[in-house]
Amino acid sequence: MQELDILILGAGWTSTFLIPLLRTHKLSFAATTRDGRTVAGSQTTPWTFDPDETSQSRERNQFSNLPLAKYVLITFPLTSAQQSKTLVNGYLETHDKTPTPAHFIQLGSTGIWQIPQKTLWVSRRSPYDTKNARAIAEDEVLSLGGCVLNLAGLWGGSRDPKTWVGRVAKTKEDVKNKKSLHMVHGLDVARAIVAVTSDWEKAKGQRWMLTDGFVYDWWALMVGWADVKNANEGNAVAGEPSEQARWAFELMGEEKVWALPRSMGALGRCYFGREFWDTFGLVPLKARI
Template sequence: MQELEILILGAGWTSTFLIPLLRTHHLSYAATTRDGRSVAGSKTIQWTFNPDENEDSHLQFFNLPLAKYVLITFPLTSAHQSKTLVNGYLKTHDKTPSPAHFIQLGSTGIWQIPQKTLWVSRRSPYDTKNARAIAEDEILSSGGCVLNLAGLWGGARDPKTWVGRVAKTKEDVKSKKSLHMVHGLDVARAIVAVTSDWDKAKGQRWMLTDGFVYDWWALMVGWADVKGSSDGDAVAAEPSEQAKWAFELMKEEKVWALPRSMLALGRCYFGSEFWDTFGLVPLKARI
């Protein structure tokens, strides 16, 4: 059986950036989807993970190809699920003494707990009772790597379209503080970097952001004309309600200019460590 460089389990939005990048780097790959559809011009393997499979049965993994790295893009929600996937794949794809390495994509949401410091890094306390964090910890204990991703944008995901959903009232705007993002292309670059320098990645949890701490108010004001006239006449456009509310709140809270201070924004993610470690710079920073 030919060994591929990477097997993507669950080829969704991230894979629309990852697959083209793998082609550019001439890295062999295969990907799975629930329905076997094509993703980024590549046909996928129809496959669905069954977390409830009997521990001694590994039938669901037999038809998956052999790969050096297995990327898990969907959330696992218990240590049992992580063990089932990792052990099941390894037992059906035995290539001692060099077994496959596992990379789990997670969320920076695990750090959304009270912190003692303003700056939050990958080493900061996280919610150890979070179901996804529990599953990720199991991946780490087996020598895998976890990439905890900030808010994802790129392609069809346009943050400008989120404003109306996340802030329907002035009180909603008032509650909005910091925002952390990372572009899909930079997620793909990070995955390739991990496979290229596994010694730095193995057993490590990484926080992945574009290095910016965004101020929701500044974004809302900056996108005030997002619903402007179709002819692009920004002067005639009526500012969004969210932009108006942000300016009212600036006056009320004596904020003289945007963006607000890091202290006012609260939780701020230290997002440069991954890029520094792997000798990279985000390509799509600043939304």
Template structure:
């Protein structure tokens, strides 16, 4: 495929539901792939073990290639880049001018997995993009991609908890805190809205020199307290329950506060475990989060 696009999205998933409308709004050309070729996407499936260049020939030339799926196999990140670039101009992979953005997670900082559904309490500590991190297979694959710069400019955006669209944190309180004991273990969490993820991707696209060879940590600049959220939201009332019944979580929170001698929510920062500092990205690219606070529902 010879047509040139601004953005090629490898893996049209949740992120693309925010990124594609923003590309359209900014008059940026784009293409996206999926395993099945659904919804006018290009059928493409990344095989981390394959050296076959043929699947890459159906992909368009792109200024920026966004990799949305995780890569965890040694050599696979380099293989993807070299095969894509090589498919542009025969076997000479150095001729492509494409830049590469890999989406990752922030679970590598802090030593335990943190997400909305399973937030584990951890030692209180500050982390930023330059902090030491756990060298997981996924982090190693991201490092491999970064080492391809400057020959193949690349960057990694490590994202905190994702929300927006169908992903509404209020709907997860019942799963996160199904019991008082489960709620007791919940500490802090970090989030970023899909719209701001899309804006960060395009900020990098438009000023890639600032990003090349760099790993970035992305949050909305806040830390949230699960006790605070569970107390405010509770669970969605069932059809049989009273309209104002928010489930047991608000009462559990009050009891836990009394037992721990906590007088007000949110709790002190020292009780919320790890704290992620993403200010360097927002400062470097001179933008600020639009959805800068977690909300009960989409606007």
């Protein structure tokens, strides 16, 4: 069986950026989806993870039809330590490759750090919600020698943050409660994944926080996108700012904010998103939404 560089389990939105980059780097890969559809011009293998499978047969289990790979990227969330063990150990036992077994990369979310913190700045080393189901599964992947990339808000391609405003802030009170926002572009997620596979010794056993290095102010974005038509506004009057922009300006007066963006202190939680890029000698290509 030929060994591939990367096996992508669950080729979704991220893979629309990752697969073209893998081709550029001439890295061999395979990918799975539930229905075997084509993603970024590549045919995928129909496959669905069954966390409850108990079969121990190497020839007849859910991993037996998956190709051999140096790195296995898990793009979908695992929600328990047992699920992580089932996937990692099941694949390794079915694809017995010594002395260099496959390495696992789990994609997660920076949402695990959305708990009360003692400091304004939050890094990958800050306390996180250890009771969060995804965090529990990620911890197990780490204990098994894998790497976890906790991703900030994802944008790029079909995901345009400008269109989110009407959904996340329907009232003035919603706008008032909006503070910091952290993002990362799909292309930079793809670059991070390739970087991890290129320098595994730095990556293994580590949880990384992945942002584009910016802390965005929701009010500043709403005002900056005042002329962007929101999906729920219907036929907006040409030349009129959005309701969210009006509300943000009203709140600036009420809360004595002289100019945007607001101070880091006013924004609350701020992610220190530079450490990954510094460690791997990279700079985001798609920073600043």
